[in-house]
Amino acid sequence: MNAITYAEPPESHPEIPLPGGDVTEGVVRVGDTVRRPIGPNAPLVHALLRHLEETGFEGAPRFLGVDAAGREVLTFVPGEVAGRPRPPWLADEERLASVGRLVRAYHEAVAGFVVPDGVRPGLGLDEPPGTPPPPPYPVELVGHMDYTPDNLVFRDGQAAALIDFDIAKPVTRADELVNAMLYWAPLGDPADAEPLLQGVDVPRRCRILADAYGMSETDRSRVVEVAVMRTRRSWFLMRQNAEELGGGWARMWADGVGDRIKRREAWLERHGAGLDAALTAP
Ligand SMILES: Nc1ncnc2c1ncn2[C@@H]1O[C@H](COP(=O)(O)OP(=O)(O)O)[C@@H](O)[C@H]1O
Ligand SMILES: [Mg+2]
Known part of the structure; x- marks a missing residue:
């Protein structure tokens, strides 16, 4: 999959670990984004998130690309998660x-x-x-x-x-x-x-x-x-x-x-x- 490279904004933000899930290690928040390791289902997930964005569905993160460390970049969704x-x-x-x-x-x-x-x-x-x-x-x-x-x-x-x-x-x-x-x-x-x-x-x-x-x-x-x-x-x-x-x-x-x-x-x-x-x- 030719995912686009994510263009980092000029200001830098610390990486804040996001625990909670049982499976994925290394999920972090960086500014208004989330970085996650790219998993085996990513080709489907990235296409799916793009589709949801195109339909105007607000109930999912946006897929923004892949960062220099090879991680997927998603929008951080503000709110409350039952951790x-x-x-x-x-x-x-x-x-x-x-x-x-x-x-x-x-x-x-x-x-x-x-x-x-x-x-x-x-x-x-x-x-x-x-x-x-x-x-x-x-x-x-x-x-x-x-x-x-x-x-x-x-x-x-x-x-x-x-x-x-x-x-x-x-x-x-x-x-x-x-x-x-x-x-x-x-x-x-x-x-x-x-x-x-x-x-x-x-x-x-x-x-x-x-x-x-x-x-x-x-x-x-x-x-x-x-x-x-x-x-x-x-x-x-x-x-x-x-x-x-x-x-x-x-x-x-x-x-x-x-x-x-x-x-x-x-x-x-x-x-x-x-x-x-x-x-x-x-
Ligand atoms: N896009 C996001 N916006 C807001 N919070 C997120 C986002 N992605 C992950 N998180 C937070 O990080 C936690 C772990 O991420 P998740 O993607 O669910 O990984 P896992 O595969 O380990 O379940 C979530 O339970 C949630 O609290
Ligand atoms: Mg999870």
Whole structure:
């Protein structure tokens, strides 16, 4: 990819580390920009960010080029990110609804985006043998697929922007909503939830997300199936990322993410019917 070289402004700024994400090391803020190492999915991400800019979508950083150190340069998005420790508003239902609306706005903006010729979405790995298949529905758009609290910027109490498109790839709308539910409902064994999200009404929160997004009846009826299938797959894919990419992926695996995925699958089997009822009730 022939990314343009970023022209540094005359005044210099210190590099301020931006911790928070689990994966990328060396994310820093420099003035009004963010510098990140260029990952394997960058050709897709850079084209995607350009497309979002052209459509006038305000809910994503702009891609400004590549700096002299070979890092991607993005605009710094001002606002509040739910880092650690988590802010007390994590369970707030108004914020939750705003997440659903932001995902929808992103989908409107990304609708016309086509993966450029020669660009292979993903982290550059072939699927490991034995990986269960993805849900059997045709892809609809290039999804963000990483709606963790660390990847959303809030302003005035509303989700205002998405950051960290590193694992963006062609998926369905239902895949995207399941991903948002995974972190914000959250989907999984309550014992594994963030303390602030323990004891919340998970089906109700899924419904709030679905309503705020404006999810179709067909997609609502697929949520549980998609969640189970994506969960089964993710155990294999996370293990592969840990083994082949190392770094933060390996740390997450050592930290027990594989077991949490298994517990999520079991939880979905137990609670799928209730979740489905909450999502599809008139
Ligand atoms: N463009 C940006 N604007 C504002 N904050 C950002 C931006 N990019 C990253 N950050 C901050 O840095 C943290 C880590 O960056 P991120 O791109 O999410 O890396 P990781 O791949 O490790 O999750 C984010 O959680 C956020 O707080
Ligand atoms: Mg992140």
